[in-house]
Structures are given as C-alpha cells and as structure tokens.
Amino acid sequence: DGGITQSPKYLFRKEGQNVTLSCEQNLNHDAMYWYRQDPGQGLRLIYYSQIVNDFQKGDIAEGYSVSREKKESFPLTVTSAQKNPTAFYLCASSVPGQGPNEKLFFGSGTQLSVL
Amino acid sequence: SQQGEEDPQALSIQEGENATMNCSYKTSINNLQWYRQNSGRGLVHLILIRSNEREKHSGRLRVTLDTSKKSSSLLITASRAADTASYFCATDAEFGTSYGKLTFGQGTILTVHP
Numbered sequence: 001d002g003g004i005t006q007s008p009k010y011l012f013r014k015e016g017q018n019v020t021l022s023c024e025q026n027l028n029h030d031a032m033y034w035y036r037q038d039p040g041q042g043l044r045l046i047y048y049s050q051i052v053n054d055f056q057k058g059d060i061a062e063g064y065s066v067s068r069e070k071k072e073s074f075p076l077t078v079t080s081a082q083k084n085p086t087a088f089y090l091c092a093s094s095v096p097g098q099g100p101n102e103k104l105f106f107g108s109g110t111q112l113s114v115l
Numbered sequence: 116s117q118q119g120e121e122d123p124q125a126l127s128i129q130e131g132e133n134a135t136m137n138c139s140y141k142t143s144i145n146n147l148q149w150y151r152q153n154s155g156r157g158l159v160h161l162i163l164i165r166s167n168e169r170e171k172h173s174g175r176l177r178v179t180l181d182t183s184k185k186s187s188s189l190l191i192t193a194s195r196a197a198d199t200a201s202y203f204c205a206t207d208a209e210f211g212t213s214y215g216k217l218t219f220g221q222g223t224i225l226t227v228h229p
Contacts, residue, residue, distance in 0.1 A: 004157075006157075035219075040221070040222075041221055041222075042203060042219040042220050042221040042222055043158075043203070043219040044219075045216055045217075045218075048216065058216065059216075088155075090157055090158065092157075092158075102146065102148075102163060102207070103148070103160045103163060104150075104158070104160060104205075104217065105160070106157030106158045106159070107157050108156055108157045109155070109156065109157050111155075
C-alpha cells in the first residue's frame, strides 16, 4: 500500500538524550514536512524539504535537526537542546506537480514523551 | 504565530444535524484547506478552495471562502457519529513570513452523538 510510515508510534526520551523519529514514504513525493502538535493545539512546522539534499527551517526548528539523503526518507532528530520535547510529531508529504502547499498526506504520528 | 483561528473550539451535535465550523486568517492567501484528524492519528485532507473561488462542495462537505472578511466555513451536512474528529483549516499565505508554507489553525473538536 502506498503511504507514509512513521515509526515508532511511541517513543520515550531520557534527559540529555537525542532521539530520532523515522518517516518513510513510497508516494514518490518530492516535498516532505515535520510538524509538532501539542495537546489541543494546531500543527507547527519544524522543518521541510522540497527536494533531496535540501531542507529549510520552519517556525520552531530550534532543538531539532533533519536530513534528506533519499527522496523516500526524512528523519527528524530531537536533540537534548529541545527542552520541552513532549508532543505528537507528524510527518507529511505533498503531491508531485501541485507545489509544496497543496494537499498534504500525513503519517499516523509519533508520540514522544520524556522519562 | 497562528495564521488561522477556528471557531468554535468544540461543537457537540446529534446525528443527522448539520455542523458548521469557521476559520479566520490574517494575511492574503493562495488557498485554504480543511483537514480532519481522528484522535491520536494523522490528518486527512478534506477539501481545498482557492482564493478566486467562493464555494466548493465534496459529498456532504460544503466550504465557503470570503476573502474580503478573511474567513472560511466548513459545513458538514447530515452528520454521522463517524464524523466525530478534530477539524483544522490551513492556509497558504500569498506573501510574508508564512509564504511557501501551510499554517494550521488550532482546530474545532466535533462530537456527533448517535
């Protein structure tokens, strides 16, 4: 089945630890995104990538890092510099040929909690 | 800052009734989209309306856009219990710091009682 796969579904981070959230898509989409969602809130953009080997900071990039070495993969690392990492993280991609701001496809999310 | 603001924050209705959710935004846009999110899941795209369109339909969904008032509404007709979810509007700013990115509102939680 085509889609976006996020793993793991639940992740726990210890103080001072870096953790990496996985996002893989087989939709052949060029653009990929990471959003953070806090309880009862909307989504805030962390990083986005419109093409392989290129990515841009979103509105809340501090304490996060990404890479885009392959079209299918856009992993997000939550570093120890992110002091409040507990949130629901969503990865998304957009339809080819329609630009980066139309009809996003989302993964099922990763809930990150601090131990 | 959030581009879209949604109203109401929560809506509770009976099955068969219509549900209306509103979204207001601040800057000129290229398009406005509505998404649905079931609890603990990712978002699903529902409908997109462009800045030169005033109304759009998709099944039981009707979206309106008033660019003079910088507002949009989503109407779900003949609601079902399965429509229970959070609904988000998202805007694609025409220019400014939000250009090239989708900005999401805080969402409306819809509960449809059987």
